[in-house]
Amino acid sequence: MKQPIVIVDHFKMQFGSTTVIEDLSFNVQPGETFGLLGSNGSGKTTTIRALLGIYPPTGGTLTVSGKPYKVDSGIRLGYLPEERGLYKKEKVIDIMVYFGQLKGMTHNAAQTWSEKYLERVELTDKRDVRLDKLSGGQQQKIQLGITIMNDPELLILDEPTKGFDPVNRRLLMTIIEEHQNAGATVIFVTHQMEEVERLCDRIILLKDGKAEAYGSVVDVKKSFGGASLDDIFLKVYGEQIEEASRA
Amino acid sequence: MANKSRRLPVHNLTTVFRFEVMRTLKKKSFWIMALAFPLLIGAIIAIVFFSNKTTQKAVSETKNQQFSLGITDKSGMITQAVFDAYKIKQIPDRVSGISDVTAGKLDAYFYVPTNLATQSIEIHANDVGLFNNSRYQSVVSSILSSSASATVSSDVAMVLQNRVKYESTTYKDGKKYDGFKQVIAPGVFLVMFYLVIAFFGNQMLTSTTEEKENRVIEMILTTIEARTLIIGKILSLIVLATIQICLILIPIVVAYMFARSQLSIPDIDLRSIPLNPARIAVGVGLFMSSFLFFTGILTSIGAAVPTAKEAGGFLGIVMIMIFGPLYAVTLFVSSPHTPLVTFLSYFPLTAPIPLMLRNAVGNLSYPAAILGITILSISAVLALGLAIRLFRYGALEYSRRLNIREIFSRKP
Numbered sequence: 001m002k003q004p005i006v007i008v009d010h011f012k013m014q015f016g017s018t019t020v021i022e023d024l025s026f027n028v029q030p031g032e033t034f035g036l037l038g039s040n041g042s043g044k045t046t047t048i049r050a051l052l053g054i055y056p057p058t059g060g061t062l063t064v065s066g067k068p069y070k071v072d073s074g075i076r077l078g079y080l081p082e083e084r085g086l087y088k089k090e091k092v093i094d095i096m097v098y099f100g101q102l103k104g105m106t107h108n109a110a111q112t113w114s115e116k117y118l119e120r121v122e123l124t125d126k127r128d129v130r131l132d133k134l135s136g137g138q139q140q141k142i143q144l145g146i147t148i149m150n151d152p153e154l155l156i157l158d159e160p161t162k163g164f165d166p167v168n169r170r171l172l173m174t175i176i177e178e179h180q181n182a183g184a185t186v187i188f189v190t191h192q193m194e195e196v197e198r199l200c201d202r203i204i205l206l207k208d209g210k211a212e213a214y215g216s217v218v219d220v221k222k223s224f225g226g227a228s229l230d231d232i233f234l235k236v237y238g239e240q241i242e243e244a245s246r247a
Numbered sequence: 248m249a250n251k252s253r254r255l256p257v258h259n260l261t262t263v264f265r266f267e268v269m270r271t272l273k274k275k276s277f278w279i280m281a282l283a284f285p286l287l288i289g290a291i292i293a294i295v296f297f298s299n300k301t302t303q304k305a306v307s308e309t310k311n312q313q314f315s316l317g318i319t320d321k322s323g324m325i326t327q328a329v330f331d332a333y334k335i336k337q338i339p340d341r342v343s344g345i346s347d348v349t350a351g352k353l354d355a356y357f358y359v360p361t362n363l364a365t366q367s368i369e370i371h372a373n374d375v376g377l378f379n380n381s382r383y384q385s386v387v388s389s390i391l392s393s394s395a396s397a398t399v400s401s402d403v404a405m406v407l408q409n410r411v412k413y414e415s416t417t418y419k420d421g422k423k424y425d426g427f428k429q430v431i432a433p434g435v436f437l438v439m440f441y442l443v444i445a446f447f448g449n450q451m452l453t454s455t456t457e458e459k460e461n462r463v464i465e466m467i468l469t470t471i472e473a474r475t476l477i478i479g480k481i482l483s484l485i486v487l488a489t490i491q492i493c494l495i496l497i498p499i500v501v502a503y504m505f506a507r508s509q510l511s512i513p514d515i516d517l518r519s520i521p522l523n524p525a526r527i528a529v530g531v532g533l534f535m536s537s538f539l540f541f542t543g544i545l546t547s548i549g550a551a552v553p554t555a556k557e558a559g560g561f562l563g564i565v566m567i568m569i570f571g572p573l574y575a576v577t578l579f580v581s582s583p584h585t586p587l588v589t590f591l592s593y594f595p596l597t598a599p600i601p602l603m604l605r606n607a608v609g610n611l612s613y614p615a616a617i618l619g620i621t622i623l624s625i626s627a628v629l630a631l632g633l634a635i636r637l638f639r640y641g642a643l644e645y646s647r648r649l650n651i652r653e654i655f656s657r658k659p
Contacts, residue, residue: 049465053468054465071468071472077469079465081466081469085462085463086461086463086466087270087461087463089270094270099470101259102259102263147466
């Protein structure tokens with residue numbers, strides 16, 4: 001077995017007196033698509049933020065390619081955060097080129113790449129338009145483009161389909177599959193079981209800051225008596241979902 | 248679509264710097280703000296220019312204007328030669344004079360009483376408008392002055408007419424010393440600091456709130472170091488401030504070069520302005536350390552609050568701290584060793600103005616200047632460190648103000 005690209009070892013996270021993650025361990029193999037599943041508030045985003053060094057962990061270690069992630073560690077990362085946003089008052093091409101350069105591309109390379117991407121997603125005519133003049137779906141496409149523009153070896157997508165219309169969702173799935181085929185490692189944070197079933201090799205189910213289930217999709221299904229992922233999700237998080245809907 | 252000609256994501260400072268400068272320069276609001284002040288100066292210069300020109304024209308016209316004049320001179324001061332020169336009609340009594348004016352026979356009548364030390368000269372004249380009515384007083388004053396001068400020597404006349412010229416030379420430590428000119432070169436840094444903070448305070452304050460408000464922070468923090476972003480932004484602010492200062496200075500220099508006399512600008516030979524290298528060096532040190540300190544403070548505030556609007560509320564407090572000491576300006580000049588001046592000079596939040604002002608007027612000793620620069624430099628490093636930490640660990644607090652204790656309790 002290859003050395004895991006991501007290792008989360010006895011990760012613990014507290015905010016003040018609130019414990020968000022109690023003791024979490026998992027790893028992600030190079031080239032696999034890994035699903036980080038859980039209901040709202042289960043600690044998925046916190047785990048990703050700690051993995052990427054945005055939050056310092058309260059305990060345990062989180063590494064990418066053998067060391068804690070730093071922006072200058074040489075890993076080509078594509079990260080689509082749950083909280084989406086870009087510079088609203090700038091032109092689409094300027095934002096894309098800026099991020100491309102920050103990710104290590106030359107100005108010309110970033111511009112060429114951006115123009116090809118805009119052509120692909122049918123936004124060429126929006127090249128010189130301010131971002132805030134674009135529709136929500138168009139802005140999502142731009143953000144997705146920025147996420148993948150450095151040909152990432154590790155692609156982390158936090159609730160990627162959130163707010164996407166069916167057309168953009170299909171585009172997203174196609175792009176993820178392209179990166180899978182190109183050998184990228186994909187971490188997919190979601191609670192959309194249909195997408196998990198279609199894309200993920202292995203998954204982890206988080207509940208109350210702990211792993212409720214962890215393994216290949218097939219193994220997890222088996223451990224729940226062969227139920228579908230939807231049923232498993234309802235079984236694990238049913239009470240929480242009901243509580244949330246009552247509230 | 249993958250690009251193979253890429254470098255690893257290091258040294259992004261120039262990218263951030265260029266992006267921040269270019270996008271600000273592309274904003275209409277920047278140019279409106281940047282040009283508003285020089286345009287205002289230009290407008291004031293134009294108003295002063297035309298006002299002076301019009302006044303000079305009016306004075307000249309008034310001087311040459313002929314109007315009929317009558318005087319009753321009870322003092323006996325006015326000589327016959329003056330009566331003749333000014334073509335003045337001698338009126339025997341006050342009542343006749345006033346009646347000649349009201350009847351339209353005379354434009355003006357002056358009653359000069361016996362004792363000028365205790366009594367007033369009366370002026371009775373046709374109304375020629377609010378501003379032009381003052382010409383009558385000028386004329387009577389001129390008549391009396393000419394008459395008085397005729398009775399004394401030319402030197403005494405010069406003294407009486409306050410036309411004696413003066414040329415003063417002051418000395419300090421046995422050498423010629425022009426206190427006013429000495430202020431100019433080191434004083435430039437005080438003016439620059441004032442302008443930079445006044446024009447860019449708000450931009451410094453909101454420079455870090457944008458990433459937060461636009462929710463772009465996570466993508467930024469996983470792409471570049473917070474330190475790189477903050478330093479890139481600060482460098483861009485320095486460049487933008489320099490552009491702003493140039494835009495302010497250009498019309499002033501143009502006015503000085505081409506319209507000095509029309510604008511009544513003092514005729515100072517620029518080559519005669521003393522350049523004391525040590526005081527200029529102190530000025531540079533104070534300006535740079537003060538600028539960085541307040542940039543750090545304002546950036547920290549921006550990083551600690553969720554929105555630009557909320558950040559704006561703190562700007563007033565910071566401005567009071569910086570510019571409040573200006574109210575004690577006479578104290579800094581006349582009593583630089585009082586405890587209050589010492590406190591204001593070394594307390595980081597109030598130090599820039601007192602230190603730069605005292606350096607300009609020459610009562611800041613070099614040890615005191617070094618101490619001040621050291622305090623401000625250390626404060627600047629701490630403030631910038633705080634700004635980076637707040638941005639790094641507080642950036643994801645989208646909806647609430649940061650708790651400083653919470654930020655510092657986090658492990659790096």
